[in-house]
Amino acid sequence: MLLGVGGAAGGLELLSGAPALAVPAPTIASCATWGARNPSDALTILGNNPNKILIHHTATANSTDYTLAHAYALSRSIQNYHMDSNGWSDTGQHFTVSRGGFITEGRHNSLSKLTAGSGMVQGAHCPGQNDQAIGIENEGTYTSLTPPAALYNKLVDFCAYIADQYNLPATAIYGHRDFHATSCPGDAFYAMLPQLRSDVAAKLNAWSTIIDNTSAGFRASSAWLTSTYSSQRYGADYRYATPIAAGDAAYYSATLPSSGNYKVETWYPANTGYNAVTPFVVFSSAGSTTVNVNQQANGGKWVSLGTHAFSSGARDIVAVSRWTSGTQYVIADAVRVTRV
Ligand SMILES: [Zn+2]
Structure with a gap:
């Protein structure tokens, strides 16, 4: 369920076209x-x-x-x-x-x-x-x-x-x-x-990519609404959703140039009206790891979700889950992936 079809098309593109220029x-x-x-x-x-x-x-x-x-x-x-x-x-x-x-x-x-x-x-x-x-x-x-x-x-x-x-x-x-x-x-x-x-x-x-909520590598259901409210946003806008105890995550996918370790970071606007325990689920080659982020603080900059191992190719990197113990909006703005 977690691995969507969005990444597969990118994989075919990688095989048929020139490799991404680093x-x-x-x-x-x-x-x-x-x-x-x-x-x-x-x-x-x-x-x-x-x-x-x-x-x-x-x-x-x-x-x-x-x-x-x-x-x-x-x-x-x-x-x-x-x-x-x-x-x-x-x-x-x-x-x-x-x-x-x-x-x-x-x-x-x-x-x-x-x-x-x-x-x-x-x-x-x-x-x-x-x-x-x-x-x-x-x-x-x-x-x-x-x-x-x-x-x-x-x-x-x-x-x-x-x-x-x-x-x-x-x-x-x-x-x-x-x-x-x-x-x-x-x-x-x-x-x-x-x-x-x-x-x-x-x-x-050196290899790095940024997936914004407007990028091709992002996907979320229509339950995720769009906002321009906070000036701490990355790019033009960001997505937000109310918490529910169900799987309706916002996904970030990328095509990785090689197998190895990558630093994963997220950028979001912070607000006291946002969630203090937003679950970011990282899909590394070792399995899924949830990193809870307090989106009431550290807004408007890159916040580390840790360094994780991934296999090469097109894949989901991380998802913002709505399934949280907090009660306020969860925010999905931008994700940066950097080879280390
Ligand atoms: Zn010479």
């Missing part, structure tokens, strides 16, 4: 956006996905020009050097991150392949790795200095996005010197790669 796409300026020249020769488009990310430094000046215009000028300068001095068909690396934290596409087709999460263009950034590693050039020289925070933080976001798109683990991040005799990406930057892997792993593991 990592948002950062802004990446395409070759056309920064004014790249056309490649001088046909580029090699590969059907295989990359199996790693290689970190480089450009070994150019540690510029203090942190503007977008500088990032575009840098990309044009690198392309000119690679084509005119090295005699390559196009920019060697797949992407570039400026010291101001702007990401640009390097070799043509790198961005479209990354966005699709399928295939790659063969690069020219590391002998032996060009058909299997995404090369990222980071502006600057990091033999003794470390990259500025704007660059590093954007690189973390970007590597997490690449790893998510191509289903790579955070451990698949390397320095150029790991595969070729070079000082690149500099001793100081190379020493930061364990931290980079750790920070990327944290981004990949």
Whole structure:
């Protein structure tokens, strides 16, 4: 009775469509956006996905020009050097991150392949790795200095996005010197790669969703009325019902990306006219657990219902029950679920 059909449709969607993206796409300026020249020769488009990310430094000046215009000028300068001095068909690396934290596409087709999460263009950034590693050039020289925070933080976001798109683990991040005799990406930057892997792993593991009473993942009978009375509400409104000794709960469902532990929280407006022992029934993989919440206090913020284990997929997470020993309204507003 407790497991409704609402979750099942979401499960089918998960199986037939792309997995939910855990990592948002950062802004990446395409070759056309920064004014790249056309490649001088046909580029090699590969059907295989990359199996790693290689970190480089450009070994150019540690510029203090942190503007977008500088990032575009840098990309044009690198392309000119690679084509005119090295005699390559196009920019060697797949992407570039400026010291101001702007990401640009390097070799043509790198961005479209990354966005699709399928295939790659063969690069020219590391002998032996060009058909299997995404090369990222980071502006600057990091033999003794470390990259500025704007660059590093954007690189973390970007590597997490690449790893998510191509289903790579955070451990698949390397320095150029790991595969070729070079000082690149500099001793100081190379020493930061364990931290980079750790920070990327944290981004990949972060997952959270909010189910409001207006979300598709919420369902309740018409006995649950709608109110905008309290300014402590989450979103436009919330639902409320009188207590009854029967099963007419308000349900919150979500599609979880993996099996494991999740923190479950609820947000409700508090009022002395609301219930002091509202039962929140959590449907964890260990069974149902009831957490009573005093909805006369702690309104207008996230209130923990504890950390619980769940299996992956579409499922009911928690329900607000009307079956309470209290006599006042029970409130169903929003629920947040966060992977921990
Ligand atoms: Zn390099």
